[in-house]
Amino acid sequence: MGATPVSVEHTTYNPDAVYLSWEVDGKFFGDGREVALLEYIYARPDLEKLRGNPQKVLQAIDDYGRSVRGLINIGSMKGSIVCDIIARHRPAVVLELGGYIGYSAIMFGHAMRQAGGKQYYSVEKSPLFAAVATSLIDLAGLRDHVRVVVGTGAEGTRRLYEEGKISRVDMAFFDHFKPAYTDDLKLCERLGVVGPGTLIVADNMVLPGNPRYLEWVHASVERKREMDKGAAEKGNPNLQYRNQSISSWEPSGQEDAMEITECYGIED
Numbered sequence: 001m002g003a004t005p006v007s008v009e010h011t012t013y014n015p016d017a018v019y020l021s022w023e024v025d026g027k028f029f030g031d032g033r034e035v036a037l038l039e040y041i042y043a044r045p046d047l048e049k050l051r052g053n054p055q056k057v058l059q060a061i062d063d064y065g066r067s068v069r070g071l072i073n074i075g076s077m078k079g080s081i082v083c084d085i086i087a088r089h090r091p092a093v094v095l096e097l098g099g100y101i102g103y104s105a106i107m108f109g110h111a112m113r114q115a116g117g118k119q120y121y122s123v124e125k126s127p128l129f130a131a132v133a134t135s136l137i138d139l140a141g142l143r144d145h146v147r148v149v150v151g152t153g154a155e156g157t158r159r160l161y162e163e164g165k166i167s168r169v170d171m172a173f174f175d176h177f178k179p180a181y182t183d184d185l186k187l188c189e190r191l192g193v194v195g196p197g198t199l200i201v202a203d204n205m206v207l208p209g210n211p212r213y214l215e216w217v218h219a220s221v222e223r224k225r226e227m228d229k230g231a232a233e234k235g236n237p238n239l240q241y242r243n244q245s246i247s248s249w250e251p252s253g254q255e256d257a258m259e260i261t262e263c264y265g266i267e268d
């Protein structure tokens with residue numbers, strides 16, 4: 001286990017923040033609801049008030065999630081915790097893996113800009129979701145600070161690194177394909193994208209859970225060196241992490257937790 005004890009916090013449950021069920025006819029996303037969201041937003045009578053206003057765009061997305069279709073975004077309850085972390089940590093550059101329709105990119109990109117940050121990169125595998133996100137980020141007036149990159153977490157991270165857009169990031173937010181978290185973190189470690197000073201926020205530690213990821217970020221340097229020996233995807237086991245688990249609620253109303261991992265050094 002890591003050097004620092006894990007503490008658990010709960011945030012206030014807000015029943016008014018809950019979305020409609022994600023599941024419709026056995027589908028949780030990708031059944032047309034994301035394009036329908038875009039049409040809903042651009043048909044709103046208050047569209048002009050949304051322009052350049054991230055909070056109002058988020059409210060409009062929440063309205064859709066509560067009255068038309070559930071959406072698999074982070075939602076306002078867990079999202080507000082991350083905004084507080086951004087206000088305290090003041091990241092200049094953030095890397096997000098799993099952008100969906102841009103809710104977290106708008107919320108956290110706005111929080112980052114308010115905290116004096118420069119650039120939020122959101123990597124999203126689906127070109128369709130990425131297009132929806134790009135349009136909503138533009139509507140929110142965040143075009144200069146938030147950029148959507150189409151690709152898997154690994155592809156997007158590599159491309160941004162090779163293009164010289166990212167080196168060490170101040171914060172990484174993992175909210176994509178759960179089995180890919182560990183290997184994508186290891187890639188970030190190898191490239192030096194994650195290193196001393198980086199804060200990693202990883203969502204969905206309860207729903208559906210991610211034991212392999214938690215094992216890696218909680219392991220001692222010595223243990224990670226052992227684990228890395230036979231691993232196909234190697235990380236940088238010398239990075240020292242301390243962790244905190246924060247419990248909160250999905251927009252579905254179900255309880256979940258985020259793992260907050262701070263890289264505080266490198267062991268020789």
Ligand SMILES: C[S@@+](CC[C@H](N)C(=O)[O-])C[C@H]1O[C@@H](n2cnc3c(N)ncnc32)[C@H](O)[C@@H]1O
Nearest residue numbers: 073074098099100103104125152153175176177
């Ligand atoms: C839970 S959603 C992200 C929600 C978003 N962060 C928010 O809070 O607004 C997960 C997203 O990850 C995307 N995804 C799935 N596998 C991926 C991968 N390997 N790399 C990047 N994105 C992926 C999905 O297309 C989906 O849009």
